[in-house]
Amino acid sequence: MKARIVVTLKSGVLDPQGKAIEAALKSLSIDDVSGVRQGKVFDLEIASENREQAEATLKAACEKLLANTVVENYTIEIA
Amino acid sequence: MRAAVVVFPGSNRDGDVARALTRSGADVVKVWHAETELPAGTDLAVVPGGFSYGDYLRCGAIAGRAAAMDAVRAHAARGGLVLGICNGFQILCESGLLPGVLMRNVQRRFICHRQFLRVEQTDTRFASAYRKGQVIDVCVAHGEGNYFADADTLARLEGEGRVAFRYCDAAGTLTEDANRNGSLNSIAGIYSEQRNVLGMMPHPENFVDDLVGGTDGRGLFDSLAA
Numbered sequence: 564m565k566a567r568i569v570v571t572l573k574s575g576v577l578d579p580q581g582k583a584i585e586a587a588l589k590s591l592s593i594d595d596v597s598g599v600r601q602g603k604v605f606d607l608e609i610a611s612e613n614r615e616q617a618e619a620t621l622k623a624a625c626e627k628l629l630a631n632t633v634v635e636n637y638t639i640e641i642a
Numbered sequence: 643m644r645a646a647v648v649v650f651p652g653s654n655r656d657g658d659v660a661r662a663l664t665r666s667g668a669d670v671v672k673v674w675h676a677e678t679e680l681p682a683g684t685d686l687a688v689v690p691g692g693f694s695y696g697d698y699l700r701c702g703a704i705a706g707r708a709a710a711m712d713a714v715r716a717h718a719a720r721g722g723l724v725l726g727i728c729n730g731f732q733i734l735c736e737s738g739l740l741p742g743v744l745m746r747n748v749q750r751r752f753i754c755h756r757q758f759l760r761v762e763q764t765d766t767r768f769a770s771a772y773r774k775g776q777v778i779d780v781c782v783a784h785g786e787g788n789y790f791a792d793a794d795t796l797a798r799l800e801g802e803g804r805v806a807f808r809y810c811d812a813a814g815t816l817t818e819d820a821n822r823n824g825s826l827n828s829i830a831g832i833y834s835e836q837r838n839v840l841g842m843m844p845h846p847e848n849f850v851d852d853l854v855g856g857t858d859g860r861g862l863f864d865s866l867a868a
Contacts, residue, residue: 576745576790577745577748577788577790577824578746579745579746579747579748579749579750580746580750582750583750627707628699628703628704628707629699631700631703631736631743633741633742633743633790633791633792634743634745634790
């Protein structure tokens with residue numbers, strides 16, 4: 564099974580990189596954007612054929628390593 | 643005082659902190675990150691500065707889950723002393739030994755300069771050689787030193803007197819200018835609940851020798867080795 568994990572900053576957490584990217588977009592005359600937040604995407608393959616088991620494994624991966632839940636949220640998509 | 647300095651791929655301040663500890667009279671050994679135990683008789687585990695694992699994923703995230711960190715957590719749980727400096731502070735936060743997280747500096751730049759700190763607590767094993775409220779002159783060098791914790795955690799740290807050092811000006815005043823990475827409450831370092839774990843972004847090990855322009859960092863290593 565293929566899976567995608569998206570990690571984003573929680574709302575209210577300052578994202579200096581997002582701000583810099585937004586400023587860069589505006590400098591390219593892409594003016595109609597606001598609230599840019601940078602996140603991370605992890606694409607991975609998972610050996611399990613059982614969807615529930617795969618979800619549990621991926622949740623553990625997020626909680627233990629891929630996301631710092633103090634400041635980040637994550638979503639799991641299984642293809 | 644027997645100190646073990648944990649070395650990860652990408653650590654680069656292990657030599658400096660070992661030298662500072664030795665200068666204050668500690669016996670220092672280095673421990674590779676894959677080790678599962680600290681040497682018998684270790685009083686202090688040190689997680690040094692640098693760029694462990696190239697700061698991949700998040701600063702300190704991968705090192706925080708290394709085998710040696712299980713040994714450091716067990717050492718801390720037994721009441722053993724743990725010191726994390728710069729990347730070491732990031733690793734201690736990622737490993738769950740200290741609360742909160744070090745975010746990208748608010749102005750988005752790597753900062754590298756001399757920095758005044760106000761010593762907030764002195765009744766600890768790390769800072770007994772300083773005076774409460776003393777302003778010390780050390781150095782900072784980091785891109786992700788912006789201390790962040792949720793409101794409850796922050797209130798607890800403050801309420802329990804667990805803020806170790808704050809960024810300040812030469813007079814000891816907390817100003818926005820002095821807090822260049824944007825840390826909440828100008829926090830430069832914090833203690834664990836039992837005060838046996840200290841994490842701090844600034845580098846006291848830089849300033850232990852007159853030769854390099856300052857000796858205000860000595861107090862920390864002298865406190866530990868006393």
